[in-house]
Amino acid sequence: xxxxxxxxxxxxxxxxxxxxxxxxxxxxxxxxxxxxxxxxxxxxxxxxxxxxxxxxxxxxxxxxxxxxxxxxxxxxxxxxxxxxxxxxxxxxxxxxxxxxxxxxxxxxxxxxxxxxxxxxxxxxxxxxxxxxxxxxxxxxxxxxxxx
Numbered sequence: 513x514x515x516x517x518x519x520x521x522x523x524x525x526x527x528x529x530x531x532x533x534x535x536x537x538x539x540x541x542x543x544x545x546x547x548x549x550x551x552x553x554x555x556x557x558x559x560x561x562x563x564x565x566x567x568x569x570x571x572x573x574x575x576x577x578x579x580x581x582x583x584x585x586x587x588x589x590x591x592x593x594x595x596x597x598x599x600x601x602x603x604x605x606x607x608x609x610x611x612x613x614x615x616x617x618x619x620x621x622x623x624x625x626x627x628x629x630x631x632x633x634x635x636x637x638x639x640x641x642x643x644x645x646x647x648x649x650x651x652x653x654x655x656x657x658x659x
Contacts, residue, residue, distance in 0.1 A: 514576070515644050518561050521575035522602040522610050525559060533565040537590040538598065538616025541623030543638075547645060548573075549623045553590050558582045563585055564649055567602050572652055574644040576637065578630060589626050593619025 514526075520629035529536065532554065539551045542564070548571070550561040557580060563573030579586070604611045627634050 514656050515574050515640060516576065516629045517648075518563055518571055518573045518575050519602050519604060519610075521559055521561055521577075522612060523607075524577070526610055527555060528557065531628055536586075536614075536616065538596070539593065539622055539626070540596055540616060540618050541593070541620035543620075543623070543642070544547060545642060547642065549627075550575075550603070551590065551623065553586065556581060558586060560637075560641070562645045564654060566652065566654060567639075569599060571600055571602075572648060572654060574641055574648060576641070578634075578637070585629055587625065589622045589629070591617065592622035592625075593617035 524561045535555050536590060539552045539553075541549055543549050548563045548565075549559075552561070557577055559575055559577050561571075561573055561575035563571040563644045565574075566572045582590075594617065596616045598612065598614060598616055602612065604610060627638060
């Protein structure tokens with residue numbers, strides 16, 4: 513599994529969504545460093561994205577598909593938290609931007625619990641996602657100091 517940009521992950525998710533648009537779930541929370549953790553699930557896959565927002569509608573970050581055929585425990589966590597309306601724009605290199613709109617759930621507690629049940633490799637993945645996100649945010653100028 514390779515860490516990709518959120519734009520690549522969303523393109524992958526859109527391909528799956530176009531084939532089967534029913535049964536999707538989104539769960540978002542913040543990690544200890546204050547970054548957003550977003551889990552997106554359908555019946556066959558679970559993705560994790562770690563992001564910050566360049567604008568209120570344009571997340572910048574990294575992600576990875578972390579699980580095939582999510583189990584019931586994951587599905588229960590995806591339902592926790594408060595309703596979260598979202599509307600985001602993901603630029604694509606060759607195609608038109610992808611607009612992601614919908615209602616998910618927001619729960620930092622549930623996203624933290626998700627990390628605990630996924631696997632022993634999740635701690636290493638979490639570290640890699642955070643490091644990749646920090647590098648991207650510095651490169652994009654989002655982490656630059658104001659003078």
